[in-house]
Amino acid sequence: MADTVRVLLPVLLVLVLVVLLVARRRTPVVFWWLVGYPVVALRLLISYRATMDACGLTVPASAVRRATARMMGRQAAPVPPRRTFPLPTGSGLVMRLRMATGQAPEDFTASADRLRHAWGAHAVYVRPTKPGWLELRLVGWDVLAEVRPARRRVSAGPLCLPLALREDGRWHVRDFRTVPHELILGATQSGKSVYLRNLLCGLARQRVVLVGIDCKWGVELAPFAPRLSALADDPDRANELLDVLVEEMEARFRLIGLSGGTGPDATLTSDVWGLPETVRPVPVVVVVDEVAELFLAANKDDEKRRDAMVTKLIRLAQLGRAAGIYLEVCGQRFGAELGKGATMLRAQLTGRVCHRVNDDASANMALADISSEAALAATSIPAERPGVAVVGDSSGGWSRVRSPHLTLADAAAVCRDTSALVPELPRLDSFRPTLAAESAGTSSTTAVAPTARPVTE
Numbered sequence: 001m002a003d004t005v006r007v008l009l010p011v012l013l014v015l016v017l018v019v020l021l022v023a024r025r026r027t028p029v030v031f032w033w034l035v036g037y038p039v040v041a042l043r044l045l046i047s048y049r050a051t052m053d054a055c056g057l058t059v060p061a062s063a064v065r066r067a068t069a070r071m072m073g074r075q076a077a078p079v080p081p082r083r084t085f086p087l088p089t090g091s092g093l094v095m096r097l098r099m100a101t102g103q104a105p106e107d108f109t110a111s112a113d114r115l116r117h118a119w120g121a122h123a124v125y126v127r128p129t130k131p132g133w134l135e136l137r138l139v140g141w142d143v144l145a146e147v148r149p150a151r152r153r154v155s156a157g158p159l160c161l162p163l164a165l166r167e168d169g170r171w172h173v174r175d176f177r178t179v180p181h182e183l184i185l186g187a188t189q190s191g192k193s194v195y196l197r198n199l200l201c202g203l204a205r206q207r208v209v210l211v212g213i214d215c216k217w218g219v220e221l222a223p224f225a226p227r228l229s230a231l232a233d234d235p236d237r238a239n240e241l242l243d244v245l246v247e248e249m250e251a252r253f254r255l256i257g258l259s260g261g262t263g264p265d266a267t268l269t270s271d272v273w274g275l276p277e278t279v280r281p282v283p284v285v286v287v288v289d290e291v292a293e294l295f296l297a298a299n300k301d302d303e304k305r306r307d308a309m310v311t312k313l314i315r316l317a318q319l320g321r322a323a324g325i326y327l328e329v330c331g332q333r334f335g336a337e338l339g340k341g342a343t344m345l346r347a348q349l350t351g352r353v354c355h356r357v358n359d360d361a362s363a364n365m366a367l368a369d370i371s372s373e374a375a376l377a378a379t380s381i382p383a384e385r386p387g388v389a390v391v392g393d394s395s396g397g398w399s400r401v402r403s404p405h406l407t408l409a410d411a412a413a414v415c416r417d418t419s420a421l422v423p424e425l426p427r428l429d430s431f432r433p434t435l436a437a438e439s440a441g442t443s444s445t446t447a448v449a450p451t452a453r454p455v456t457e
Contacts, residue, residue: 028141032088033088036140036141037092037093037140041088044093044119047118047119048080048083049077049080051115053077053078053080055111055114056107057080059078061078081097081099084096084097089169091141092139094136096133096134097133097136099133099134105134109126112124121138121140122139122140122141122142124137137169139167143167143169144167144385144400144402147164147165150162150171158206159177159206159283160174160175160176160177161199162202163195164401164403165402165404166391166401167401168399172391172401174202176283176326177273179351179393180321180350181329182329182350183329183334183351183352184196184331185332185333185334185355185363185365186332187332188332189386190355190356190381190389191387191388191402192332192355192389194387195353195355196330197408198404198406201411204224204227204414204421208285209229209283209428210229210285211228211229211230212224212230212231212232213232213241213287213289215233215235215290216233221287223411223412224411225415226416227414227419229425229428235296235306238309239309240431242309244431245286245316246312248284248325248428249315249319249320252272253319253323255281256270256274256275256322256323270322271322272322280324283325284425285326286328287328288327288328291330292331292332292333292334294306307340310340313327314345314348317345317348317349327349333359334346334366335362346365351391352393353389353390353401355381355386355387355388356382357379366378367390370393371392374390374398377390378390387402388402389403
């Protein structure tokens with residue numbers, strides 16, 4: 001019996017080791033919960049005081065502690081910040097720290113790399129939560145290596161979509177009511193199209209009017225035609241569509257003015273979200289794909305049309321939020337060469353997503369007014385990691401993200417299956433894709449789920 005145990009025990013140990021190695025490669029979340037979290041948490045608890053002292057994040061002991069230590073013939077040790085117990089997350093662990101007097105979040109941010117090495121984590125992120133407190137988040141592995149679709153519970157409401165996983169393990173959520181307009185830049189094969197597919201599929205499942213402007217003869221947005229309320233595939237048609245959208249915006253403002261002044265009990269509001277649901281217009285999301293193609297000009301007539309379209313887009317960007325009209329402007333580059341008003345239009349697109357770009361000027365155009373570090377990070381995205389992008393907003397914050405892979409066929413199937421959700425908007429009837437009406441009656445009842453493969457487009 002003892003001989004059998006001595007033979008089987010090494011075999012079992014080898015099998016367990018092989019299973020853990022496979023789990024680490026195939027299912028890193030399972031490996032983290034079984035091995036990674038207990039090891040890192042134990043290391044953190046044992047070495048917390050020494051690590052904080054070595055990183056210069058301790059403060060001298062109080063006078064009472066020093067006096068007590070002298071009475072006992074000892075020397076009072078420096079005091080680290082008070083902490084909560086490290087709790088596990090889906091990609092690491094998180095704990096809260098109570099900063100001592102004189103400490104600032106910047107002190108911990110500067111020591112994040114040293115904390116990462118001391119505790120054996122992939123990365124450490126520091127985020128202030130309230131005065132005197134900050135959140136220390138440890139990431140156990142490279143979460144951007146393979147991104148899976150987000151659970152539905154991540155979504156916080158209408159026009160609020162989880163689109164990409166951040167490098168700290170949290171989801172980048174696109175909230176149109178907070179950031180109404182967005183600029184998406186990226187070179188060919190950088191993952192820009194995949195980000196846009198996730199956006200369109202998320203909106204397709206909601207009661208939203210989707211409008212597409214694609215001057216590459218509609219090749220990018222035509223697969224989503226069953227769910228689109230309008231599609232313009234050339235500059236002339238796009239110019240006419242923008243005229244209609246401006247008219248729709250003006251009509252909504254008149255509705256807001258009339259609804260806010262009727263009767264003594266009327267609720268005053270300055271946007272459509274304050275109107276009663278019975279009269280509230282349906283939100284409109286306008287997707288402008290390859291904006292450079294929209295603004296190309298070969299002669300003076302084209303230049304006049306271009307300047308007119310830029311002016312209309314600026315009007316929609318400046319006033320559209322209150323009317324429930326939102327812009328998603330996409331392209332390979334975005335610069336002053338697009339004509340008068342391009343820089344003003346960019347200033348209104350407060351949300352920024354920059355994938356790998358072909359030149360530094362595009363990265364600076366997208367992110368330099370937010371953070372020079374963000375623009376530098378965008379220029380360093382490797383070509384072998386498509387789908388990785390730098391996301392920033394007007395607050396100055398930014399982060400690296402990666403979208404879950406979604407094939408064009410799967411995205412088109414989602415739009416076919418949700419074609420019955422196309423809202424009624426009579427002004428756009430003449431721009432409705434002809435393919436949409438044909439596919440609306442033949443759509444299936446189940447949507448195709450996004451696949452979880454590395455982004456290659």
